[in-house]
Amino acid sequence: MTDHQPGRHMAAExxxxxxxxxxxxxxxxxxxxxxxxxxxxxxxxxxxxxRGSSDHAALYAKYLTEVLLELPAGLVSPSTTTLYGAQPDLRDVLVVSVSQSGGSPDLLEVTESARARGALTVAVTNTASSPLNAAAELSVDVGAGVEQAVAATKTYSATLLALYLLVDAIRGGNGSAAASLGDLARSTLDSSADAVAEAVQRYRFVDRVLTTGRGYSLPTALEAALKLAETSYLAARAYSGADLLHGPVAAVDAETAVLAVTSSGKGGDALHDVLDAVHGRGADVLAVGSASDKVSAALRIPVAETAEEVAPILEILPIQRLAHGLALARGGDPDNPRGLNKITRTR
Known part of the structure; x- marks a missing residue:
């Protein structure tokens, strides 16, 4: 016997x-x-x-690095090291390993190998005592506390904020764009609650969801698809708005639910034509973000407006609530999705 209430950990987190x-x-x-x-x-x-949700956070950091620092950036393919034994010259390269647990064997091996090949290594984790932190030369603790639910929520958003503060400080910034995020997060969760509840009812029986975004919001679209897939077992697929028009839009019809992440700024502006095309094909569009009222959509979930580079830290909040609500409405327990564990060990 258990007194566990489905989804209570995820809701609390x-x-x-x-x-x-x-x-x-x-x-x-x-x-x-x-x-x-x-x-x-x-x-x-x-x-x-x-890996996983942290990979979406890393993609966000890639955008930050290329736009704010104007440095080239890339995402590591761990298997080039762990399976194929590649040993590239990494002198003058910064390697940032992002992991909630800091316990994934492949990320540990990548970090150790990169450091041995001359890279400056930094671990960004939620576990200060992790092997990854010990392996890296420098470390950043995201400080989200223990996460009980299998689906990452607070560790994901805290990782985004930690990465923003790190990149902003590298360029000599003072974090001013993020200074009010605590208050804005509270107002976003409060002001979006009714729209999220309406979206849960509207999409509880949907089988196929497509998520999309541009620029800084693309990582949010990817994380949204992952959250919907792992908590509600939906067939969810994420596309950049730019890629969506290069073929996948042909599969969009009146049976397709489209979650579009659109916030004020260049990325949100670039999504307008994409959503006009998707809406024109009869898709049911749910727009999430501070610019959700400016695009073609059947339903909108508002998010507090910020500087575009920190918008993903807020955009994901109502989407997490949506994933939680849909999982419960479909009879699942988002705290314990079938077949998943909190720490996934890959090589």
Missing amino acids: IDQQPGIFDGLLARRDGIASVASAIAARKPRFVLLAA
């Missing part, structure tokens, strides 16, 4: 995020000291290593 943001912002000086060490080394290239 979603609600904890505003306070976690406040805590991270209060510890910005520690992140800035890591950034100073990185800036002093003057890396010429940035590589990001991650």
